[in-house]
Amino acid sequence: MERNEGTSTMEKPWKCGECGKGFGSPSKLEIHRRSHTGERPFTCTVCGKGFTNSSNLLRHQHIHTEQSSVICSVCGKAISQSSSFQRHQQTHSEERPFTCSICGKGFTQSSYLLTHQRIHTRESLFICSFCGEGFNRLPRFLKHQRLHTGESPYTCYICGKGFNRPSKLLTHERIHTGERPFGCSMCGKGFTNSSDLLTHQRVHTGERPFTCSICGKGFTRSTHLQTHQLVHTDQRPFKCYDCEKTFKSKKDLLTHQRVHSGETPFTCSEERHSPGIHTSEFTMQLPDVRPYAGGVWEFSGCALSPMVLEPEALVCPGEAEAAIGVSNMERQKDTRTTKKPWKCGDCGKGFNCPSQLEAHRRTHTGERPYTCSVCGRGFTLLSSLRLHQRVHTDERPFKCSDCGKCFKISPDLIKHKLVHTDERPFACSQCEKRFRQSSHLIQHQRIHTGERPYTCSMCGKGFTSSSNLVTHQRIHTGEKIFTCSVCGKGFSQSSNLLTHQQVHTGERPFTCSMCGKRFARSSHLLTHHRVHK
Incomplete structure (x- = not known):
């Protein structure tokens, strides 16, 4: 605390050594200093809340004693001071008596107007000594400086x-x-x-206010948008210092680092259990959480590190009744040897987290909690519903930068891009034929093995893919879902519709290389080739 010379000519000679703000008396400077130190020497005896000066404590105590409190007739809030009550009422009346002469914006208090006017004048009363950034309000300036100093008062x-x-x-x-x-x-x-x-x-x-400027996808959080935007770039800013591998999100990096550290975040820290407690009979439950003064989450005799974002714990069999359980969710106790500790009680399949297990469980129960408001179709996942809704809206936010073709989901765009590069990374080990997608390779391999896992329930005929089975079943049902927009004729396959449409357009895309004659179908061209033999 220093007092500048020439106090007769200065209105506020007592200057704060931290931020430079001036005060008319040392007592006011002392009160202000507590905003930097966090000191709150005046404590309410009723609720324990602390204050920087006694006057604020006295005003606060009116809340408990209801002395001189004025009750707002609109919201019921109790205001201890008449001046504060008048300001509060302006929030309901929308009265803005203080208007900016430049932009016309109104304010409830003159101090708010003065602060706002600095936007137009670009006046910065507080300049950061570290980076030079200017601020027109002291609280923002102090908050900013803590980014440099790391101060946590x-x-x-x-x-x-x-x-x-x-x-x-x-x-x-x-x-x-x-x-x-x-x-x-x-x-x-x-x-x-x-x-x-x-x-x-x-x-x-359903509001998604944060929209990607490239593909138009919306997000509920700005952080989710920032993570998503890395999909459109080759940027992978999160680097593993053990193996130099890079990732697009911090979450993926943290998950990867457990490969090197062998870290198992869900670990019991108690040693008082009997040796037989860590067996496959041990059931994972989600118990009530109690904070522990030592900085550790305490759960029914077990403790987890504070690094766990959503505290989970292993509950001893005798204590399981006091915990909240998740039906059909069992987690094996020895997490050190289990990569996917959340096990399905019906089929035994393992998952990394309870939310994935809960979604999987619906495949057994048939539960579909997410319903389309247009057609009534149900889905097990919210993300599946959102993808389905594009069928009705025909929204195609993922656009190919080479040919401009748009797709409803990003995996379809990724698969399509292989058409331009002609990359075929999946090779058949039997005949060396290559494919763009692993699913096409699996389907192709059934030619060699003779496997036909998809069987028609009506005639018993087998097929190598489910799509071929669905197309075949239309023979029995007579369903013709592909309709010509010109004549209204229906077809069971989209390829048959495309061939038919050439009747209306006159298109003949298949040309004989010997005589130049053109045909609407490849089969007709093959038949024609026999003329030249």
């Missing part, structure tokens, strides 16, 4: 973790208290902060 009293903003500390403390004050009005799910609630509500509304 707001500390959690339970686990000691530091934060650079009091709002982040408040949100963090709800992890320990379990408080979720922001509830969804549609499904009742609670959240620790309002931003998570807003993001969640997009699940119900």
Whole structure:
């Protein structure tokens, strides 16, 4: 704390050594200094909340005593000061008495108008000494400086973790208290902060405000858009320092690094269990979570590292009744030797996480919770429903940069691009014939093995692919789903429709190399070749 010379000519001679802000008295400077140190010496005896000065504490105590409180007739909020009450009422009346003379925007308070006007004047009262960036508001300037200094003045009293903003500390403390004050009005799910609630509500509304400028795909979060945009580039910014392999997302890198470290994040830290507890009879449950002062999540006698984002734990058989279980979900205890520890109780297939297992379980139960509002078709996954909806909208957001052809899903675009490169990476080991897709190779190999796994239930005929079976079954049902737009004639196969349409267009794409005669079908050209022999 320093007092500049010439105080008779200066209105605010007491300057803050941290940010340079001036004050008219040392007591005001001392109160301001606490905004940098995080010190809150005045504590409410009722709720324990701390304040930087006594006047703020007195105003706060009115909440508990209801002394001189004014109740807002619109929202029911109690306001302890008449001036604050008047400002609060303006939020409901939409009254904006302070108007910007440049752009006409209105504000409820004159201080807000003054701050706003700095946008037009480009006035920056606070300049960062590290990078030179300017700010017109002190709170933003202080928040920015902590990015350079790494300062975290707001500390959690339970686990000691530091934060650079009091709002982040408040949100963090709800992890320990379990408080979720922001509830969804549609499904009742609670959240620790309002931003998570807003993001969640997009699940119900279908809103996707963050749109990719290249393919038009929408996302509920800006971070998801940023990750997606790497699909359109060759950029792989996340590098493994053990093997030099690079990845497009941090999540993929972290998963890969477990190959080198042998890390198993779901590990029991207790040694008090009997030797027989780590057997295949051990069942994975999802228990109630209790915060532990030592910084470790504590679960019914087992503990996990705080690095686990969604705490999970192994519950002893005697304690399983107190836990919340997931039907048909069993996780083998020895995660050190199991790559996919979440096992299906019906078929034994393993999965990396419970959400994947839950989606798989629907293949056994037949449950399809996601229904198309247009045709009523049900799906096991929300992503499958979104892909299906493009059938009705004919949306094709994935465009080939070589020929301009558009596709409904990115895998189809990736497969199509092989047409331009003529790359055929899948080779048959029997005849050396090569294919662009692994599925085509598998289907081809059935020619050598004679395998026909798809059998018609009506006539018993076998087929090498499910698509051939579906086409064949139309012979029995008489279904003709491909209709000519000119004459209305129906066909059971799209290839037959394309051939038929040449009758209307007069197109003859197959040309004889010897005489130049043209034909509508390749079979007709082959028959014609016999004339020249």
